[in-house]
Amino acid sequence: MSKLTKYLKITKGVRVLDLACGRGRHSIYLSTLGYKVTGADLSENSIAYAKKFENKNLTFMVHDMTQPTGKDFDTILNLFTSFGYFEKEEDNLNTLKSIKKDLKPGGRAVIDFMNVHFVSKGLVREEVKVVDKIEFHIKRWIKNGFLYKNIRFKIEDENYDFTETVKMITLEHFQKYATKSGLEIIDTFGNYNLDRFYEKCSERLIVIFK
Template sequence: MPWYEESFGEDYLLVYRHRNRAAADREVQWAAERLHLNQEDQVLDLCCGTGRHSIALDELGFNVTGIDLSPVLLKHAKASSQGRNIRYIRGDMRRLPFEEDCFDAVFNLFTSFGYFIEDAENQQVLREIRRVLRPDGRFIIDYLNRTAVEKNLVPKSEREESGTRILEKRWIDGDYVRKEITLTDADGRRHYQERVKMYTREQMVTMMEQAGLMVEDVYGDFEGHPYNAENSPRMIFVGSVSA
């Protein structure tokens, strides 16, 4: 089973409990301003997870669709979104279950890109983003900065959450950043893997151009600082459909 089909379950919610709604609200507010969106635009939250960003988008007045492969995360997203007009769908980002030209914007946040070993499969994700965007559509992809990952990587960390011991080991494996997560509690010991391919800015721009997407700006964080390869914590691409 691929790591991304195994890792995004109930234990994922425990490991990433520190990711909160307040941060999602700030990130979405900033991103929506950069994309110059209008209220009631059709917005896709690609790899929506538990719906943190989908809810923030809904609060800004957009028509939101969240899609994710994990039934566990989608269940939590739906529970968190009761009373809201958010549509959640289970699907693979390489084969989006939507017609062409149906969204005004696509948000892909929290390093939800580079999951696949083959470059062609990661490229296919970008092609799908282009396919579902309208001719005047916009996109934002929030991705890691390889240099920052290599500089700041913490090889090992341990902590406890709700009686569960969480051990995380991280390492660089060629073009990939990898993580092994071990959880230990009264139910026993469980192991998970994460693996994300680290593309450079130039590689990402080339891949997007080949997919029919035009990069207009690259930011280094959600405060709007320009991307700098040496010290930016993130690599946030903002753009539109190519003419």
């Protein structure tokens, strides 16, 4: 986050939107740097938790990121693959259009996504992880342009089974979304050190829009 804010040249007092903020980990940190931060997420439970940390520089709201907030921001951040989970393809574009509407003239937006080429090459199809003595049985597969992840576990004789789906979005996809939404891609990075993006070997695809 320090490297990213330094690259973006964010100054104290600017308005920052942490889009799909979860429980507010990054929003909270950004507010300590002197930015006026709004954290937005679709999960009511996550926002209820995050609101415990609100202060004069930090507010949280339940929000669907396919829609504009109606506010304006200098910087909008969408971090750690919080994009592409929509059931409808048009909602990927709708999210970029909403970001465009919420950005001030000259503002910057960041979408931090997985590099689907790197993920496809190194996909771990099955594994078991143990956390707090609970066994999580994980399966991953790719089908029709989507990455699927199934997680099964058991707690106190009750079985749980969840599957999440994310679209395999490439840089070319983001370029098309940008063009249609009125945004412009000005930079790309391949990891959190902000090194150059290489399609075949970069772990991440971090896209900077204006």
